[in-house]
Amino acid sequence: MRQQDYFDVSQSVDIQALEANLVAFANHMDFGLVSAVLMHGDLQSPDVRVRSVSNTPQAFMEISTSLDEARGDPVMQRLMSRSIPFIYDQRLYADSGAGELWEVQAPFGYCTGIAVGLHLPDNQHFMLGVDRPKRLPRSEKQLTRMLADVQLLAVHAQDAARRLLGPAVIEAPKLPALTPRELECLKWTMEGKSAWAVGQILAISSSAVNFHIQNAMRKLEVSSKHSAVLKCVSLGIL
Numbered sequence: 505m506r507q508q509d510y511f512d513v514s515q516s517v518d519i520q521a522l523e524a525n526l527v528a529f530a531n532h533m534d535f536g537l538v539s540a541v542l543m544h545g546d547l548q549s550p551d552v553r554v555r556s557v558s559n560t561p562q563a564f565m566e567i568s569t570s571l572d573e574a575r576g577d578p579v580m581q582r583l584m585s586r587s588i589p590f591i592y593d594q595r596l597y598a599d600s601g602a603g604e605l606w607e608v609q610a611p612f613g614y615c616t617g618i619a620v621g622l623h624l625p626d627n628q629h630f631m632l633g634v635d636r637p638k639r640l641p642r643s644e645k646q647l648t649r650m651l652a653d654v655q656l657l658a659v660h661a662q663d664a665a666r667r668l669l670g671p672a673v674i675e676a677p678k679l680p681a682l683t684p685r686e687l688e689c690l691k692w693t694m695e696g697k698s699a700w701a702v703g704q705i706l707a708i709s710s711s712a713v714n715f716h717i718q719n720a721m722r723k724l725e726v727s728s729k730h731s732a733v734l735k736c737v738s739l740g741i742l
Contacts, residue, residue, distance in 0.1 A: 505653055514660035522664050523557045529657060533650065535634035537613050540661050542669040543629040547575055547584050555669040564612040578602050583621035583631045589651045591618055591640060613637045618654045622662050630662035679739055686720040689713050691742060694733045
């Protein structure tokens with residue numbers, strides 16, 4: 505594979521581009537199916553969050569969308585317990601007592617393939633698999649090359665997946681609803697003015713200035729006017 509092929513995957517601009525680049529890469533390796541999964545949490549946990557990109561056949565998606573089914577899949581179980589690429593075929597399913605699962609997915613092209621899991625910080629897991637209906641080559645040199653290609657592809661793909669499949673929106677901090685007068689009082693306080701001086705500038709009493717500053721402190725959840733000023737600066741409202 506060319507270095508540019510890996511770069512295209514890692515630099516995918518959106519989810520659609522990531523899917524297209526992964527499919528092109530897999531096809532070049534003579535695999536018709538590819539799936540990339542970003543998981544937050546443990547597979548067995550009820551709170552696990554899963555997002556994926558794939559060219560899974562629609563007909564297969566309609567019968568195979570259960571997370572419980574994924575938990576019983578020996579490929580998924582192996583992906584969660586190791587970090588090196590491995591080859592799977594019917595034997596893995598038979599040896600794991602899940603032969604019926606292989607029988608269900610094989611007609612859709614999931615007969616044999618290569619999969620790899622990367623275990624990331626913050627209990628995140630990235631899994632990549634390429635599948636096809638025909639057997640893999642018997643040449644040890646060719647198999648080694650395929651495994652290496654999938655391993656390197658996963659490294660590049662997880663970079664894009666974390667960027668595109670992670671939390672879609674990071675909530676901005678909620679800004680307190682300070683009044684214009686409260687902000688004025690804090691602005692002059694930031695300039696080092698006393699309550700009396702601020703009152704002179706704004707043509708209000710010093711007690712009114714203190715009233716507005718106390719309200720601002722309450723809304724900002726701080727215990728001093730200086731802390732109120734610092735918090736407003738950090739929030740970008742002063």
